Amino acid sequence: MEKQATIIDIARTLNISTSTVSRALRNTFDVKAETREAVMALAEKLNYQPNRLAISLLKRQTHTIGVIIPNLDFVLSTMVKGIDEVALEAGYTVMVCQSNESFGRELVNTKRLLDSLVDGIIVSVSSETKVFEHIKKIKDRNIPLVVFDRVNKEIVAPHVQLDNVEGGVLATEHLLEQGYQKIAILAGPQNLDISNKRMEGYLNTLKKHGLRIKKDFIIHCDFNQDYAYEATKELLTMKNRPDAIFTISDRMAIGASLAIKEKGLRMPTDIGLVGFNNEPITKLVTPNISSVEQPAFEMGKITAKLFIEMMNSKKDMNNEEIILKPKLFIRESSLRFTKKV
Amino acid sequence: MEKQATIIDIARTLNISTSTVSRALRNTFDVKAETREAVMALAEKLNYQPNRLAISLLKRQTHTIGVIIPNLDFVLSTMVKGIDEVALEAGYTVMVCQSNESFGRELVNTKRLLDSLVDGIIVSVSSETKVFEHIKKIKDRNIPLVVFDRVNKEIVAPHVQLDNVEGGVLATEHLLEQGYQKIAILAGPQNLDISNKRMEGYLNTLKKHGLRIKKDFIIHCDFNQDYAYEATKELLTMKNRPDAIFTISDRMAIGASLAIKEKGLRMPTDIGLVGFNNEPITKLVTPNISSVEQPAFEMGKITAKLFIEMMNSKKDMNNEEIILKPKLFIRESSLRFTKKV
DNA sequence: TTGTAGGCGTTATCAT
DNA sequence: ATGATAACGCCTACAA
Numbered sequence: 251m252e253k254q255a256t257i258i259d260i261a262r263t264l265n266i267s268t269s270t271v272s273r274a275l276r277n278t279f280d281v282k283a284e285t286r287e288a289v290m291a292l293a294e295k296l297n298y299q300p301n302r303l304a305i306s307l308l309k310r311q312t313h314t315i316g317v318i319i320p321n322l323d324f325v326l327s328t329m330v331k332g333i334d335e336v337a338l339e340a341g342y343t344v345m346v347c348q349s350n351e352s353f354g355r356e357l358v359n360t361k362r363l364l365d366s367l368v369d370g371i372i373v374s375v376s377s378e379t380k381v382f383e384h385i386k387k388i389k390d391r392n393i394p395l396v397v398f399d400r401v402n403k404e405i406v407a408p409h410v411q412l413d414n415v416e417g418g419v420l421a422t423e424h425l426l427e428q429g430y431q432k433i434a435i436l437a438g439p440q441n442l443d444i445s446n447k448r449m450e451g452y453l454n455t456l457k458k459h460g461l462r463i464k465k466d467f468i469i470h471c472d473f474n475q476d477y478a479y480e481a482t483k484e485l486l487t488m489k490n491r492p493d494a495i496f497t498i499s500d501r502m503a504i505g506a507s508l509a510i511k512e513k514g515l516r517m518p519t520d521i522g523l524v525g526f527n528n529e530p531i532t533k534l535v536t537p538n539i540s541s542v543e544q545p546a547f548e549m550g551k552i553t554a555k556l557f558i559e560m561m562n563s564k565k566d567m568n569n570e571e572i573i574l575k576p577k578l579f580i581r582e583s584s585l586r587f588t589k590k591v
Numbered sequence: 592m593e594k595q596a597t598i599i600d601i602a603r604t605l606n607i608s609t610s611t612v613s614r615a616l617r618n619t620f621d622v623k624a625e626t627r628e629a630v631m632a633l634a635e636k637l638n639y640q641p642n643r644l645a646i647s648l649l650k651r652q653t654h655t656i657g658v659i660i661p662n663l664d665f666v667l668s669t670m671v672k673g674i675d676e677v678a679l680e681a682g683y684t685v686m687v688c689q690s691n692e693s694f695g696r697e698l699v700n701t702k703r704l705l706d707s708l709v710d711g712i713i714v715s716v717s718s719e720t721k722v723f724e725h726i727k728k729i730k731d732r733n734i735p736l737v738v739f740d741r742v743n744k745e746i747v748a749p750h751v752q753l754d755n756v757e758g759g760v761l762a763t764e765h766l767l768e769q770g771y772q773k774i775a776i777l778a779g780p781q782n783l784d785i786s787n788k789r790m791e792g793y794l795n796t797l798k799k800h801g802l803r804i805k806k807d808f809i810i811h812c813d814f815n816q817d818y819a820y821e822a823t824k825e826l827l828t829m830k831n832r833p834d835a836i837f838t839i840s841d842r843m844a845i846g847a848s849l850a851i852k853e854k855g856l857r858m859p860t861d862i863g864l865v866g867f868n869n870e871p872i873t874k875l876v877t878p879n880i881s882s883v884e885q886p887a888f889e890m891g892k893i894t895a896k897l898f899i900e901m902m903n904s905k906k907d908m909n910n911e912e913i914i915l916k917p918k919l920f921i922r923e924s925s926l927r928f929t930k931k932v
Numbered sequence: 933t934t935g936t937a938g939g940c941g942t943t944a945t946c947a948t
Numbered sequence: 949a950t951g952a953t954a955a956c957g958c959c960t961a962c963a964a
Contacts, residue, residue: 254732256956256957256958257957257958257959258957258958266934266935267934267935267936268935268957268958268959269934269935269936269937269958269959269960270933270934270935272958272959272960273933273934273959276959280933280934281933281934282933282934285933285934299705299706300957300958301648301708301956301957301958302706302707302708303644303647303648303653303708303956303957303958304648304940304956304957304958304959305957305958305959306644306940307642307644307645307648307940307941307942307956307957307958308939308940308957308958308959308960309940309958309959310940312644314707322663322668322671322672327663327668330663331663331689331691334688334689338699338703343686343703343707345684345686346686346687347675348672348675350672358679362679362684364640365640365643366643366655366684367642367643367644391595475871504875531872531875534845534872534875534876535875535876535877536876536877597940597941597942598941598942598943599941599942607950607951608950608951608952609941609942609943609951610942610943610944610950610951610952610953611949611950611951613942613943613944614943614949614950617943621949621950622949622950623949623950626949626950641941641942642940642941642942644940644941644942645940645941645942645943645956646941646942646943647956648940648941648942648955648956648957648958649941649942649943649944649955649956650942650943650956651956933964934963934964935962935963935964936961936962936963936964937960937961937962937963938959938960938961938962939958939959939960940957940958940959941956942955942956943954943955943956944953944954944955945952945953945954945955946951946952946953946954947950947951947952947953948949948950948951948952
């Protein structure tokens with residue numbers, strides 16, 4: 251309705267100076283009790299709300315954190331929820347920007363957030379992102395930065411991430427244990443650290459067991475159900491087809507699963523399948539899909555905590571690296587034998 | 592690194608006044624070409640970025656839109672994507688707050704956004720929200736408001752929503768057409784407009800066909816897979832159990848589907864099922880679940896467009912009401928007979 | 933305990 | 949074509 255009341259209004263009405271009002275409002279010690287009460291009462295009555303812009307301009311901080319993420323899928327929106335929770339509690343407002351897995355959008359978003367004078371930025375890079383000049387710009391402006399989930403070692407900043415290698419190991423060891431010998435992997439985009447790490451776990455495990463690594467069994471494709479579907483169809487037409495597939499996301503696992511069923515193969519008998527993320531959907535499709543879980547909510551919270559610690563301590567934490575452990579959930583798609591204890 | 596360059600820095604270096612710099616930067620007509628070039632060059636060199644806080648403080652607008660939503664599920668995150676797209680193009684930044692279906696959180700978020708001096712707010716209420724004082728506060732502050740998706744007629748503001756009655760009709764007509772006679776409904780929370788409207792469509796259709804409405808077949812429960820599962824189990828133990836279930840969300844449909852399968856009943860033979868939202872998961876479970884689609888992305892875009900129109904025109908649009916049409920996708924869970932043309 | 937004055941970065945108005 | 953000044957709303961030395 252009418253313009254918001256300001257400190258000046260209160261001062262004028264009470265015939266005192268704005269500084270006194272300001273002090274009273276903030277409960278400074280050096281203000282007479284009755285003055286303070288009068289100010290408080292009037293402030294209440296006028297529904298006074300401090301103008302954050304004015305304060306931000308003065309203090310040079312907005313109490314806003316920018317978050318850049320590639321999309322709002324199950325895992326990331328869970329992470330955002332975690333970030334939001336901690337940030338809110340610490341008095342920060344979160345500004346979420348989706349890049350839609352587009353490098354261009356990521357640039358725009360970075361610029362937007364920088365323009366908005368956020369106090370800091372938390373980022374998980376898009377699958378298209380191969381260069382990091384825009385991220386450097388954040389550092390150049392001396393704006394606190396934390397990288398999470400989709401990290402990249404070229405980025406000089408504290409990292410919070412999953413032990414993706416371990417995730418790859420868990421999945422692969424499990425498949426081997428179940429007697430699968432020819433394990434293919436649908437890895438994500440090549441430039442993505444999470445792809446490479448998960449694949450590293452896969453490769454390490456094969457090597458450890460003295461198994462030959464077949465180039466044909468390693469397929470890079472987007473985090474996308476359709477691509478995974480096509481890639482799997484391809485895999486299954488090979489003369490010497492894989493007897494198990496590890497996909498580094500559940501959406502890809504779904505695509506793979508569709509292709510497998512279409513081909514008339516049964517899981518886990520004819521072929522094993524393990525996904526990644528442990529999304530709810532893995533429990534709903536038939537057969538259920540085994541999947542490597544990452545503690546997304548926890549990861550969001552930890553990221554925000556680290557971020558806030560960095561804001562407060564002002565110390566260099568660029569070498570900080572928090573690594574969370576994944577956990578394998580075994581379901582029908584890969585369980586041939588009841589697990590030996 | 593160092594402090595951001597300001598107009599004052601440029602002015603001092605060039606030995607001209609800040610007003611001239613300001614004008615040059617904004618391409619006003621009344622500045623000498625060479626002055627402007629000098630300013631531009633220096634601005635470029637210093638990587639000058641206007642301080643949005645200062646401008647916002649002066650102009651009393653932040654170019655930020657607050658969006659309050661109950662969660663980030665498939666439908667809502669798609670809508671947010673639509674809002675974001677249009678808003679970005681119009682020069683607005685979007686601040687998304689999730690209430691987690693909690694009324695308390697919704698209050699906090701509203702306050703946060705108001706404090707952040709957003710230029711306007713777009714809201715979809717939580718399932719707990721029964722009173723709308725906080726929404727009125729937005730109006731009292733004279734801040735443009737648009738309500739979308741989960742609307743409520745108590746809120747005086749332009750509405751963008753689905754024709755939820757029609758959605759209920761589509762689902763129910765289809766089930767009847769497939770020969771189901773005893774149709775139950777898992778409706779959502781009672782205070783939610785979308786629940787009531789979808790149920791209204793269901794009721795209207797039954798009446799239209801002269802069918803008796805059984806109270807026992809109308810179940811209100813949260814938008815939640817587990818509740819739906821329990822409710823369905825309950826329904827199926829009735830002596831005269833329903834032969835079809837219409838759930839007003841897909842997550843509920845999933846829950847129902849699990850209960851149905853557990854009971855050893857087959858879809859669509861023994862029992863029919865139709866969900867709502869047309870989430871990807873409906874195509875992935877077995878059997879596929881029929882579902883009523885709402886054009887979520889479109890709805891987000893339209894909401895943002897309406898919002899921006901309102902911002903620009905400054906006219907009263909409180910009676911504006913945009914209603915989008917749903918579309919039924921028929922799948923295995925309810926298709927007994929091939930559809931007659 | 934309170935007031936004065938200057939400043940945060942920018943724009944708009946009025947002079948020059 | 950350019951400059952001086954006030955203003956947006958608040959805070960903080962410093963002075964009283």
